[in-house]
Amino acid sequence: MFIFNIIGLFMLAIGFGVAFGVGRIAGLTGQGPLMLVAGPLLIVSDTWYRKSRAASAWFRPGAGGSLFFAPVWLWGAIWFVFGFVYTLQGR
Secondary structure, eight states: OSSEEEEEEHHHHHHHHHHHHHHHHHTTOOOOHHHHHHHHHHHHHHHHHHHHTTTOOOOOOOGGGGTEEEEHHHHHHHHHHHHHHHHHHOO
């Protein structure tokens, strides 16, 4: 039993890779700003992938990226909210 799929891992690697690259270029060191960059990237990449498929479904793991049985776009939304909170707290 797998709790993720390859598409989800690929989206996660690209999203956080880009976020860390942008953070390094911009000199951002906190978790909050990096999560603010990665969250929307994950949301966009997963919704684009799900919309580009003929049988797209928002919550079905096989229709797009999936981590721990939850769609990647949902993880992106959660990370964006936590990034916003962390940034406001100064972490």
